[in-house]
Amino acid sequence: MKQKLILVVLAVIIGGLFLWGYNAFLAPEGVSGEKDITLEIIIERENINETFNFNTEHEFLLELLKEQEDELQASFEEHELGTMLTGLLDIEAQDNEFYLVLVDGEQAERGIAEIPLQDEEIYTFELTEF
């Protein structure tokens, strides 16, 4: 049993080192300072195409969305893998829908909590069917 406990401790240490390495070298980095950000919301089924401009010092998209939650009428759900955007302008994504995120027209490769905000960038949220 002692041998197993040593292995468990070793495994946890190795895991901790991996996670430290990931955060140090591979995790997305935020940009500090003021940024002018444009948010575009497209909800085709409701004929909505609205644009919002914000000046923010936040570094990641989720932080900005949380700060502007009331104005954007945004709603979120906490999942095991992180926070998911479920509604904008009081329109909730149905079971077969989700908010597709585009950064300057390109499909985002990360979740909203990991998308770093860049000055003058346009973030588009498009309600899309699976």
Next chain:
Amino acid sequence: MNKLSSSLTVRDIALIGLMSATITAGKLALSFIPNVEVVTLLFIVYTVSLGVKKTLLASFIFSTTEILMYGFATWLLGYYLFWPLLILITALMRKIIQTEYGYALLAGIFGLLFGAFFALIESIFYGYVYGFSYWIRGLPFDVVHGISNFIIVLLLYKPLGNLLQSQFKKFSS
């Protein structure tokens, strides 16, 4: 009656149902902790204790149940390949691995490669760039998955295996 169904007894069919039910229940019970699961442990223990064929069939039922619960998604398609792969490798390694340490290592490696495997599946549908970024952003979860798999199998393989074999003897007699 086809060859497969004729080779399965009523007990086997009941047992496969129980196996798949415990795997689904085990997954749900720990679903609140990201990437910590007992599915890998159960598949390894079942393969070693109850055999490859029954465990493979249980894995197909488990994967289908996932689709019924969560709806179809491309990552669920990977389940039909990933779990049978684990079962087949466990079966092949059975003669080489004599202790829980070997199975713990196998489970740890599978946990670490979980994201890479699904990134390959995603690449087929959405392209290699998406697949690569899918793998990279999931790396912290893969590390947690691999380490937790290693620890869970290291600590629980032996007691669970012994319990299962004693219960299986009663079930079979």
